Amino acid sequence: EPEVTQTPSHQVTQMGQEVILRCVPISNHLYFYWYRQILGQKVEFLVSFYNNEISEKSEIFDDQFSVERPDGSNFTLKIRSTKLEDSAMYFCASNGDRQETQYFGPGTRLLVL
Amino acid sequence: KNEVEQSPQNLTAQEGEFITINCSYSVGISALHWLQQHPGGGIVSLFMLSSGKKKHGRLIATINIQEKHSSLHITASHPRDSAVYICAALTPRQLTFGSGTQLTVLP
Numbered sequence: 001e002p003e004v005t006q007t008p009s010h011q012v013t014q015m016g017q018e019v020i021l022r023c024v025p026i027s028n029h030l031y032f033y034w035y036r037q038i039l040g041q042k043v044e045f046l047v048s049f050y051n052n053e054i055s056e057k058s059e060i061f062d063d064q065f066s067v068e069r070p071d072g073s074n075f076t077l078k079i080r081s082t083k084l085e086d087s088a089m090y091f092c093a094s095n096g097d098r099q100e101t102q103y104f105g106p107g108t109r110l111l112v113l
Numbered sequence: 114k115n116e117v118e119q120s121p122q123n124l125t126a127q128e129g130e131f132i133t134i135n136c137s138y139s140v141g142i143s144a145l146h147w148l149q150q151h152p153g154g155g156i157v158s159l160f161m162l163s164s165g166k167k168k169h170g171r172l173i174a175t176i177n178i179q180e181k182h183s184s185l186h187i188t189a190s191h192p193r194d195s196a197v198y199i200c201a202a203l204t205p206r207q208l209t210f211g212s213g214t215q216l217t218v219l220p
Contacts, residue, residue: 035208043156043199043210056206089154099144102208104156 002026004105006092012111013082021077021108023092032075033093033102034067036060043091049075050098082112115140117202119211126218132187134214136200137180143203145183147174150197150213159185161203190218 005024013019025032034046047057049067066078075094079086089109093102116139126132136145144163150156160167160174162183167174171190176183187194197213 033208037154042212043201045207045209048207058207091156098205099203101158101161102146103158104148106153106155109154 004092004094004103006090006105006108008108009106010109010111012113015084015112016081019079019082019110021079021090021092021110023075023077023094023105024073025075025092025094026096026103027073029094029096029103031055031095031098032067032069034077035091035093035104036088037091037107038085038088046077079110082110084112086110087112115142115202115204115209117200117209117211119200119214121214122212123215124217126190126216128191128218128220130190130218132190132194132216132218134185134198134200134216136183136185136211138183138200138202138209139181140202140204142181143205145176146201146203146208147183147185148199148201150199152196156199159198187216190216192218192220194218 007022032049037043045058047061048055064080068076089107091107092105095102118137120135146161147159162176171188173186195217199213201208201210
């Protein structure tokens with residue numbers, strides 16, 4: 001069964017460094033999403049992406065964040081200058097239509113020191 | 114802004130018991146997701162429903178659009194059902210998540 005994959009599974013970085021989290025959505029899906037979950041808290045929506053542009057973003061998704069679909073398979077989340085409070089699990093998800101079930105990747109656990 | 118509330122926060126049951134987890138939301142939605150999060154953090158989608166009821170194995174999800182309420186039921190619970198169960202409400206443009214229900218099923 002096709003699945004969403006994410007790399008790396010864990011990332012440790014120093015405050016102020018740039019990180020890029022990578023996702024490979026399911027191949028025929030058109031809508032892509034990033035979510036984050038700070039330890040012990042709710043999952044929070046960050047951004048949705050369709051047709052090579054952002055379709056919706058939350059208040060969390062400020063100028064430090066950017067997303068890109070650099071080729072036909074990858075979907076990346078970049079954090080330009082990480083802060084301690086960016087430490088969280090980041091989930092990518094995809095679906096073929098906005099009204100369909102979203103399929104989640106296994107997550108990248110980011111720790112900012 | 115959509116608020117999604119789940120109850121209970123924690124639930125411990127004996128193997129074989131019937132379990133109900135509740136979810137309520139504050140604004141109109143186009144669909145509601147029920148998700149399962151395992152101890153390692155991975156999230157699996159269980160159901161997406163916009164009306165009525167859906168069943169998959171021992172899991173049943175219902176939704177009442179007028180009352181803005183959904184329930185997830187697990188029949189004949191088993192220790193392998195132990196996980197966090199999360200409801201998430203889909204407004205036209207984003208998912209808003211509840212804080213989850215930690216379910217522990219004891220043998």
